[in-house]
Structures are given as C-alpha cells and as structure tokens.
Amino acid sequence: MQRIQISNATPAPLLITGSIAYDDIITPRGNGEKLIGGSASYASLAASYFTDVRLVGVVGNDFLNKDRERFRIHEIDTKGLHTDESGPTLFWKGKYHENYNRRDTMTIELGVFANFRPELPAGYEQTPFVLLANIAPGLHLHVLGQMQSPRFVVADSMDLWIEIARPELEQVIKRVNLFVVNDSEAEHLTGESNVIVAGQKLREIGAKIVLIKKGEHGALLFHEDGLFALPAYPVTQLHDPTGAGDSFAGALIGTLAALQRTDFEAIKLGMLYATAAASLTVEAFSCDRLESAGITEIEARVKTLRTITALPQLD
Amino acid sequence: MQRIQISNATPAPLLITGSIAYDDIITPRGNGEKLIGGSASYASLAASYFTDVRLVGVVGNDFLNKDRERFRIHEIDTKGLHTDESGPTLFWKGKYHENYNRRDTMTIELGVFANFRPELPAGYEQTPFVLLANIAPGLHLHVLGQMQSPRFVVADSMDLWIEIARPELEQVIKRVNLFVVNDSEAEHLTGESNVIVAGQKLREIGAKIVLIKKGEHGALLFHEDGLFALPAYPVTQLHDPTGAGDSFAGALIGTLAALQRTDFEAIKLGMLYATAAASLTVEAFSCDRLESAGITEIEARVKTLRTITALPQLD
Numbered sequence: 001m002q003r004i005q006i007s008n009a010t011p012a013p014l015l016i017t018g019s020i021a022y023d024d025i026i027t028p029r030g031n032g033e034k035l036i037g038g039s040a041s042y043a044s045l046a047a048s049y050f051t052d053v054r055l056v057g058v059v060g061n062d063f064l065n066k067d068r069e070r071f072r073i074h075e076i077d078t079k080g081l082h083t084d085e086s087g088p089t090l091f092w093k094g095k096y097h098e099n100y101n102r103r104d105t106m107t108i109e110l111g112v113f114a115n116f117r118p119e120l121p122a123g124y125e126q127t128p129f130v131l132l133a134n135i136a137p138g139l140h141l142h143v144l145g146q147m148q149s150p151r152f153v154v155a156d157s158m159d160l161w162i163e164i165a166r167p168e169l170e171q172v173i174k175r176v177n178l179f180v181v182n183d184s185e186a187e188h189l190t191g192e193s194n195v196i197v198a199g200q201k202l203r204e205i206g207a208k209i210v211l212i213k214k215g216e217h218g219a220l221l222f223h224e225d226g227l228f229a230l231p232a233y234p235v236t237q238l239h240d241p242t243g244a245g246d247s248f249a250g251a252l253i254g255t256l257a258a259l260q261r262t263d264f265e266a267i268k269l270g271m272l273y274a275t276a277a278a279s280l281t282v283e284a285f286s287c288d289r290l291e292s293a294g295i296t297e298i299e300a301r302v303k304t305l306r307t308i309t310a311l312p313q314l315d
Numbered sequence: 316m317q318r319i320q321i322s323n324a325t326p327a328p329l330l331i332t333g334s335i336a337y338d339d340i341i342t343p344r345g346n347g348e349k350l351i352g353g354s355a356s357y358a359s360l361a362a363s364y365f366t367d368v369r370l371v372g373v374v375g376n377d378f379l380n381k382d383r384e385r386f387r388i389h390e391i392d393t394k395g396l397h398t399d400e401s402g403p404t405l406f407w408k409g410k411y412h413e414n415y416n417r418r419d420t421m422t423i424e425l426g427v428f429a430n431f432r433p434e435l436p437a438g439y440e441q442t443p444f445v446l447l448a449n450i451a452p453g454l455h456l457h458v459l460g461q462m463q464s465p466r467f468v469v470a471d472s473m474d475l476w477i478e479i480a481r482p483e484l485e486q487v488i489k490r491v492n493l494f495v496v497n498d499s500e501a502e503h504l505t506g507e508s509n510v511i512v513a514g515q516k517l518r519e520i521g522a523k524i525v526l527i528k529k530g531e532h533g534a535l536l537f538h539e540d541g542l543f544a545l546p547a548y549p550v551t552q553l554h555d556p557t558g559a560g561d562s563f564a565g566a567l568i569g570t571l572a573a574l575q576r577t578d579f580e581a582i583k584l585g586m587l588y589a590t591a592a593a594s595l596t597v598e599a600f601s602c603d604r605l606e607s608a609g610i611t612e613i614e615a616r617v618k619t620l621r622t623i624t625a626l627p628q629l630d
Contacts, residue, residue, distance in 0.1 A: 007629070099508040193414040195531070196549040216510070217532035218546060227623045231533060231544035234511040259629075268627035308542045311621055312583035314322070314574075 001075040004049050004295045006269070009260040011051035012151070014253060016044050017118050017143050018133025018246070020057045020081070024093040024107075025285060027240050028100070035286035036067045038090060039133035039156065042243035043250030045287045046277040047131070048074035049295055050254030054124055056080035056143065060089040060112040070291060079121040084112035100241055120146045129257040132176065133246055134158045137168035144175055152262045156180040156249040162188050174206035177262065180249050182213045195220065196227075209267065211252070213245055219271055225264035230271050231309055233279035233301055240285045244278040247290055251277035251298075276301035316390040319364050319610045321584070324575040326366035327466070329568060331359050332433050332458050333448025333561070335372045335396070339408040339422075340600060342555050343415070350601035351382045353405060354448035354471065357558035358565030360602045361592040362446070363389035364610055365569030369439055371395035371458065375404040375427040385606060394436040399427035415556055435461045444572040447491065448561055449473045452483035459490055467577045471495040471564040477503050489521035492577065495564050497528045510535065511542075524582065526567070528560055534586055540579040545586050546624055548594035548616055555600045559593040562605055566592035566613075591616035 003011065018040030025032045040057045047053045053076045063083065071078050090113035093106040118139055128151040132140040140155055147153075153176040161169045162185065169189075173179050179202065181189065186198040190205075195212055199222040202210045210222040216235070221228040255270035256262055276298050283289045318326065333355030340347045355372045362368045368391045378398065386393050405428035408421040433454055443466040447455040455470055462468075468491040476484045477500065484504075488494050494517065496504065501513040505520075510527055514537040517525045525537040531550070536543040570585035571577055591613050598604045 194551060194553060196551050200551075214532065217529065218544075220546075227549060228625075229533075229546035229549070229623050231535075231546060234542060234544070236509060236511050236515075238509060261629075265627045265629055269629060272627065306626055308544050309624065309626065310543075311624065312580045312587065314576075314580055314584060 001048065001073065002295050003051070004258065004273070004298060006050075006255065006258050009258065011258040012128045012260050013052045013054060014047055014129040014131065014257040015054045015056060015120075015124055015127035016040050016047060016131045016133055016250065017056040017139070018043060018131075018135050019090055019113060020059050021090040021092050021113075022062070023242060023286070024091075025240055025242055026095040028096065028098055029239055032240070032285040036070065037092065037242060037286060039135065039246040042246035042281060042287055042290070043131055043133040044071065044076050045074055045290055046247040046250030046281075047254035047257070048076050049277075049298060050251065050258040050273070051129075053077065054080055054127055056118045056120060056124070058082045058084050058112050058116045060087050061085045062088045070287065074291070080118070080124060084115070087112045089113075094242070096241065100238060103241075118143050128152070129253055130154070131249060131253045132156065132172065133249060137161050137165050137172045140172045141168060141175075144172075152177045152253070152256060154178045154180060154249060154253045156245065157185060159185050159188055170205065173202070176208075178209040178211060178267070179207040180211045180213065180245075180252070182215070182245060186212050211271070213248060215241070215244070219248075219275065221267060221271060223264050223267065228264075228268050228271070230268075230275060230305075233275050233305055234308065235279050235282060237283045239283050241282045243287065244282050247281040248274040248278040272302045272305050273298065275305060316363065316388065317610050318366070319573065319588070319613060321365070321570065321573050324573065326573040327443045327575050328367045328369060329362055329444040329446065329572040330369045330371060330435075330439055330442035331355055331362060331446045331448055331565065332371040332454070333358060333446075333450050334405055334428060335374050336405040336407050336428075337377070338557060338601070339406075340555055340557055341410040343411065343413055344554055347555070347600040351385065352407065352557060352601060354450065354561040357561035357596060357602055357605070358446055358448040359386065359391050360389055360605055361562040361565030361596075362569035362572070363391050364592075364613060365566065365573040365588070366444075368392065369395055369442055371433045371435060371439070373397045373399050373427050373431045375402050376400045377403045385602065389606070395433070395439060399430070402427045404428075409557065411556065415553060418556075433458050443467070444568055445469070446564060446568045447471065447487065448564060452476050452480050452487045455487045456483060456490075467492045467568070467571060469493045469495060469564060469568045471560065472500060474500050474503055485520065488517070491523075493524040493526060493582070494522040495526045495528065495560075495567070497530070497560060501527050526586070528563060530556070530559070534563075534590065536582060536586060538579050538582065543579075543583050543586070545583075545590060545620075548590050548620055549623065550594050550597055552598045554598050556597045558602065559597050562596040563589040563593040587617045587620050588613065590620060
C-alpha cells in the first residue's frame with residue numbers, strides 16, 4: 001500500500017468509526033447488488049492513502065472474505081471491526097433518479113448494526129486524529145467518551161439525525177473540531193437557505209470549523225481565519241454518487257493526519273485531496289474506483305484541481 | 316465617472332446592445348415598481364466602470380429623465396439609444412418565489428421593443444469590443460451584420476430563444492468569440508445535465524469559448540487553453556437577482572476592453588470582475604447597488620474573491 005507523500009512529517013494514526021454496509025443500488029446507468037458500502041468503508045479506504053487507519057465498526061455473519069480483503073490490501077487496522085455472528089450486516093437499498101438529483105431509500109435493514117455500541121480496542125483511545133463518519137450522533141458521543149484528548153476530531157452528519165436525534169447532534173457539533181455537512185443538511189439544521197449564512201450560523205451554534213459540501217458545486221470552509229471556496233473536480237462520468245461525501249471526509253482528515261497539521265492552510269489542502277477522492281468514488285459503484293485509483297490518479301486530480309482553479313496571472 | 320485601472324492599456328470602446336425595460340418585481344423581501352431594467356441597462360452600467368460604452372437600444376415615450384440620467388452619470392454614450400415616441404418602453408413583471416429558486420414572468424408588454432431593429436450610429440460599426448446582451452438572436456445577427464470585423468464579440472442568451480429561435484441562436488453561437496449561458500440553459504441547449512459535458516458540447520456545436528454561469532455556485536470557462544472554475548462571491552444579502560447575469564456579462568467584456576486583451580488569463584480576470592459586479596446587483600432592486608458601489612467596492616470584492624479562492628500555501 002503506497003501512501004501519498006505530502007510533507008516530511010510522519011503520518012499520525014487516524015481512528016474512523018461509522019457504518020459498514022451492503023448496498024443495493026439502482027442508478028440511471030445500471031444497478032449493483034451487495035456492494036460494500038457504509039460511511040466507514042468509504043472513509044477508511046480514502047484515508048488509507050494518507051495514513052494508518054484504525055477502523056471501528058460492526059459487520060454481520062454474511063460479511064464476505066473478499067470484502068475483508070479490501071481493508072487488508074489497504075492496510076487498514078481492523079482490530080476494532082467487530083463481527084457479530086447473530087445476524088446480517090447493515091443493508092441499504094437506494095435508487096437514484098434521472099440526472100441523479102434525487103435519491104430514495106427503498107429498504108433499510110439494520111441487522112447487527114441495531115445493537116452496535118462501538119468499543120475501542122486497547123490503545124485506540126489515544127489515537128490523535130478521529131473521524132466520526134456518518135452514523136447516529138449518540139454513537140459518535142459514545143466513541144468521543146472513550147477518547148483521551150484527541151488532537152483533532154471531524155464529524156460528518158446526515159439529514160436523518162437532524163430529525164430524530166437533534167440534541168445529540170448538537171452536542172457532537174459543539175464537541176468536535178470540524179463539522180462536515182452538505183448544503184441541504186446545513187439548510188435543514190439552521191433554517192437558512194443561503195449557504196454562506198448557514199455556515200456562519202453553524203459556527204454560532206458552536207461548531208468551531210464548518211465545512212459545507214455542495215456536491216458538483218464544490219465545498220465551502222468556514223474558519224476563524226477566513227472563508228475558502230473550492231469548486232468540484234470536473235467529473236464527466238457520474239455513475240454512482242454513494243459514498244462521495246464519506247470519501248471526502250476520509251481523505252480530508254487523512255491529509256491532516258499525514259501532515260500532522262490542523263491549521264487553515266492544512267484543511268484547505270485536505271479539501272483538494274478530499275475533492276479528488278470523492279470524484280473517483282462517483283465514477284463507479286461502491287469503492288471500486290477509489291480502491292483501484294492509487295496515489296498517482298489522486299495526485300493527478302489534485303494537480304488538475306489546482307490548474308483549473310488557479311487565479312489569473314497577467315503579465 | 317472613475318474607471319477601474321487594471322493595466323496601463325488605454326481602454327477600447329465597447330458596443331452593447333440589448334433591452335432597456337421597466338420592471339415590476341415581486342420578491343420575498345419586498346416589491347419594486349417601474350424599476351429600470353433590461354439586459355443592456357445592467358450590462359452598460361457594469362461595463363461603464365471599465366471603458367467607454369456605446370449603448371444601442373430603444374426606449375418609449377414613458378422613459379424618464381431620471382433614468383436617462385443614470386446613463387449620463389456613468390458616461391455611457393447614448394447616441395444609439397433610440398427614443399420611439401409611438402409607445403411605451405418594454406415592460407416586464409416578474410415574481411421570485413421563496414428562496415429565490417424559481418421566478419415566473421407575470422406580464423410582458425413589448426411596447427416599442429416590438430419594432431426594434433438596432434441601427435448603429437455612424438462610426439459605431441468599427442467598435443472593437445461588442446456585447447450582444449440578451450435579446451432575440453435575430454437582433455444579435457442584425458447588429459453583427461453591421462459590424463466591421465470586431466475584435467471580440469460576446470453573446471449572452473436566455474432560455475426563451477432556445478425554444479422559439481434556435482436556428483438564429485445557433486448562428487449567433489458560431490459567429491461570436493465567447494458565448495455566455497447559464498447552467499439550465501446549457502442543459503436545455505445540449506440535452507446534457509452534466510454541466511462539464513454541456514460546456515464541451517457547446518464548443519462542439521461551434522462556440523469558440525463558452526462560459527457557463529451557475530449563479531450562487533459560480534461560473535465555468537471552457538477555453539482551448541483549459542477549464543477555469545470560479546466560485547461565486549459569498550453574498551449574504553440576496554435581495555433581487557434580476558440583472559445579475561447581465562451585469563456579469565457587462566463587467567466581463569468591460570475588463571477585456573480595458574485590458575485590450577482577449578486571451579485565457581484576461582477572460583479569467585474578467586470573470587473575477589464579473590462576479591463582483593453581479594454580487595452587487597443582487598443586493599438591491601434594479602441597478603441601484605451596482606451604480607452606487609463605485610470602483611472601490613468592486614475592487615474590494617475582487618480582492619475578497621482572490622482571498623477566498625486562493626489555493627493552500629503550506630510552509
């Protein structure tokens with residue numbers, strides 16, 4: 001497993017907790033069945049290009065060796081990946097409509113995820129970088145409660161928790177260093193349709209740093225040192241958007257762990273790698289494209305992003 | 316009238332044709348009546364910050380001296396602004412819905428615009444820079460037919476013409492140097508919902524350079540030298556989006572005329588000024604904010620845009 005070399009720093013370990021799932025996916029460009037998915041799968045595979053990843057999650061008695069093998073090839077530490085033999089892995093079936101502008105959940109079967117209480121293996125509680133990938137905010141708090149003063153914690157959320165677990169979500173927002181959310185979720189959380197104002201409001205309710213993902217329209221960072229706006233990578237082969245946001249979050253904190261830095265400029269750089277990782281994920285089902293890309297393609301996409309967003313230079 | 320000093324070049328004259336209208340506007344934040352509007356009004360006022368503007372259009376017997384005065388204060392040459400005493404100025408009434416994500420035309424009364432055939436005053440046919448602001452593409456072709464080898468022509472279009480004047484629109488697209496369109500129009504024209512692919516397709520059907528405006532999500536430039544993606548200015552006080560695209564087009568070509576340059580880097584710089592001009596327009600009704608801003612505020616917004624889009628610098 002070759003790592004992206006961003007600086008001369010020794011990459012710090014990164015703990016990622018979230019869901020591991022099997023997905024059935026229907027898209028205008030084809031369907032896929034029993035695809036490995038879940039927020040922690042995408043995030044861990046993306047982050048594995050940058051640093052040592054410690055995966056904390058649960059799978060069931062149907063989890064295939066070939067999918068375990070994906071984590072092994074990416075040298076992801078799976079000591080915290082619990083296999084619960086009492087039932088199947090979390091299952092999600094979703095459908096993307098024409099132009100991918102809407103997706104519906106058709107089936108969700110929690111399986112062993114229903115009883116998931118993430119417990120950290122010995123030593124994990126000292127991991128300096130932590131990604132709370134999308135799962136119930138109550139589980140995020142349970143993991144945070146076990147950590148011993150982590151250096152930098154990122155939490156990624158989704159719409160569902162705004163409806164059914166808002167108090168816990170607000171606790172998470174206040175306790176982490178960087179809160180990642182997409183534009184419609186930011187609107188839902190703040191009641192504000194202007195994304196700039198929504199980002200400011202999230203900081204007012206206690207988020208130290210806010211990152212709003214806008215899909216094909218890029219991402220916005222709200223930081224005490226300023227605002228940063230980054231366009232998306234120019235994807236022309238959209239196939240399956242599932243996991244784009246999770247890959248984004250994984251590569252983002254992966255960059256910070258690799259740099260051993262958490263300042264504004266480091267987060268900005270993380271957004272470039274995050275955008276590159278997300279752009280790969282959407283070009284194929286599941287984590288396939290993200291896994292096959294390798295560091296050369298990720299670095300090439302970061303270079304392209306730098307080129308297409310470079311400010312005018314007049315001589 | 317103070318001009319923005321971008322380089323040491325002497326600004327070249329710029330001819331702008333389009334509509335001059337009175338607008339009644341209903342927005343979630345208030346209503347306005349008999350506001351000066353129309354594509355050429357916004358574009359001329361925006362461009363006037365950069366160079367000498369020659370306005371070609373028509374107004375009716377109801378056109379007010381106070382609105383003529385706006386052009387005079389901005390030193391816009393109105394020799395080509397015909398007053399047709401036979402009827403009223405073009406009138407448009409539109410309504411923006413909640414969150415400004417949809418607008419409906421409630422009334423349109425063509426008035427003297429119905430008989431408008433733009434005829435250029437003597438000398439205008441040699442103007443080096445030309446903006447065909449949004450009006451029927453047949454009128455664009457009529458103006459182009461009178462020009463003597465202009466150096467650089469920009470055309471801005473809107474959805475209506477795709478439906479009712481597609482053959483003329485395609486002629487315009489092929490004959491101008493830079494074709495400006497918004498994202499939904501680009502999709503409508505090409506049948507392609509991916510904006511990157513839509514931009515590429517517009518170049519395939521004959522547009523030399525394509526610029527796709529995405530409103531609050533910024534703009535994309537498709538040029539033989541590469542792609543350029545620019546986020547929008549972070550507007551927090553959206554009041555009336557009318558004329559944003561026209562202001563964008565006016566400031567864009569105004570920058571090129573001021574620089575006497577038409578290369579990729581010059582167009583990129585034009586997009587920064589265009590974005591700044593559009594961001595001012597949307598903060599008030601009509602051209603009010605655009606007119607009152609002055610060069611200091613436009614330059615400050617360009618500086619802000621440069622700051623929030625600056626790529627990460629790691630030491």
